Amino acid sequence: MTHDTSSLPPTGGIGFFERYLTLWVLLCIAAGIALGRLAPDLAATLDRMSVMVDGAPVISIPIAICLFFMMYPIMVKIDFAEVWQAGRSLQPVLLTLVVNWAIKPFTMYLIASFFLGSLFLPFIGPAAVDHVSMPLGVSLDVGQAYGAGTVVLHEGVKMLEVPLWRSYLAGCILLGIAPCTAMVLVWGHLARGNAGHTLVMVAINSLTMLVLYGALGGLLLGMGKLPVPWRALLLSIAVYVALPLVAGIVSQRWIVRSLGRAWFEERFLRWLQPITITALLATLVLLFSFKGDTIVANPLTILWIAIPLLVQTVLIFAVTYLLAKLLGFTYENAAPSAMIGASNHFEVAIATAAMLYGLASGAALATVVGVLIEVPVMLMLVKFCLRTEHWFPRGTTAPTSI
Numbered sequence: 333m334t335h336d337t338s339s340l341p342p343t344g345g346i347g348f349f350e351r352y353l354t355l356w357v358l359l360c361i362a363a364g365i366a367l368g369r370l371a372p373d374l375a376a377t378l379d380r381m382s383v384m385v386d387g388a389p390v391i392s393i394p395i396a397i398c399l400f401f402m403m404y405p406i407m408v409k410i411d412f413a414e415v416w417q418a419g420r421s422l423q424p425v426l427l428t429l430v431v432n433w434a435i436k437p438f439t440m441y442l443i444a445s446f447f448l449g450s451l452f453l454p455f456i457g458p459a460a461v462d463h464v465s466m467p468l469g470v471s472l473d474v475g476q477a478y479g480a481g482t483v484v485l486h487e488g489v490k491m492l493e494v495p496l497w498r499s500y501l502a503g504c505i506l507l508g509i510a511p512c513t514a515m516v517l518v519w520g521h522l523a524r525g526n527a528g529h530t531l532v533m534v535a536i537n538s539l540t541m542l543v544l545y546g547a548l549g550g551l552l553l554g555m556g557k558l559p560v561p562w563r564a565l566l567l568s569i570a571v572y573v574a575l576p577l578v579a580g581i582v583s584q585r586w587i588v589r590s591l592g593r594a595w596f597e598e599r600f601l602r603w604l605q606p607i608t609i610t611a612l613l614a615t616l617v618l619l620f621s622f623k624g625d626t627i628v629a630n631p632l633t634i635l636w637i638a639i640p641l642l643v644q645t646v647l648i649f650a651v652t653y654l655l656a657k658l659l660g661f662t663y664e665n666a667a668p669s670a671m672i673g674a675s676n677h678f679e680v681a682i683a684t685a686a687m688l689y690g691l692a693s694g695a696a697l698a699t700v701v702g703v704l705i706e707v708p709v710m711l712m713l714v715k716f717c718l719r720t721e722h723w724f725p726r727g728t729t730a731p732t733s734i
Contacts, residue, residue, distance in 0.1 A: 364620025503698025
């Protein structure tokens with residue numbers, strides 16, 4: 333793993349696409365809603381392009397393609413063979429793992445349950461329902477109960493009818509168990525953090541997801557009385573994490589061996605940089621082509637979901653930052669540790685929600701709201717770090733600016 337910032341924007345700051353990600357997401361919402369209303373047959377045709385298992389759509393082919401190109405540029409940047417170097421800074425690594433996997437998923441569940449299932453329930457609608465995909469491998473008759481849902485025939489297809497707020501809760505859970513995205517490399521850089529620690533934790537979290545994502549997802553979804561499609565969870569990890577992970581490792585080694593490390597970092601990674609964002613935006617247009625009617629009918633839906641996600645992000649950042657202070661971390665390790673905890677791997681969350689519950693589900697919508705608030709909230713936390721760096725001992729890191 334190279335501990336440099338060659339894959340970051342040349343100015344040393346956040347790139348054009350990343351800086352205005354919230355604006356692009358809003359434009360995609362508008363474009364998706366327009367597509368769904370002006371060309372409903374096209375949207376339905378794209379949704380039917382799926383890999384079928386036992387007569388049920390399991391993997392949306394357009395979404396799978398988009399999601400691969402969202403994940404591959406993230407995975408190809410990391411040399412997993414050098415993750416062992418993290419042992420030189422064992423304490424920051426352990427803190428990040430504990431926060432990401434032992435604290436964050438459960439605080440997300442509790443916060444989202446309180447806001448969506450209690451405080452905001454009158455606004456969401458206690459009787460409002462959502463239709464989500466049947467769990468892979470589960471055969472039930474119409475009228476049978478499964479968790480908090482009931483099997484119904486919706487537009488000629490057997491689906492689970494669940495309370496709408498629980499569908500939103502499912503999306504929040506999937507965000508809460510998906511820590512750390514490639515964007516955290518930018519946040520850590522802007523906060524003048526230890527780039528090596530950030531890169532190592534992106535690698536370790538990606539590997540840890542292979543083991544814990546399905547287990548924690550099944551546990552928390554079950555606690556929320558939501559469908560727990562174990563086979564689909566495992567398939568999601570295989571398709572959206574393991575596949576791009578293996579492709580990234582293999583292609584990185586081949587390119588470096590054939591064309592050299594300098595060409596890989598200076599040419600290949602820069603060429604890949606806009607691909608993740610472009611694939612993400614294409615996914616959002618597809619998603620909102622199905623979910624547009626919900627947004628138009630209740631435009632405050634995004635606000636009800638955004639508030640618990642905002643509370644969760646700030647809470648996890650504060651917990652990690654405080655623990656880093658109590659443990660005597662240098663600022664260079666404290667800042668990225670807190671950023672990694674606060675940031676979400678929304679690419680995996682979106683893909684998993686679409687696979688488990690359907691592209692038109694409330695769960696998929698909730699994961700998109702995570703994208704919507706990511707940039708402004710994380711930039712706010714970066715600025716907080718820069719204003720409080722005097723709270724910590726300092727190492728040596730080249731300055732940067734926002």
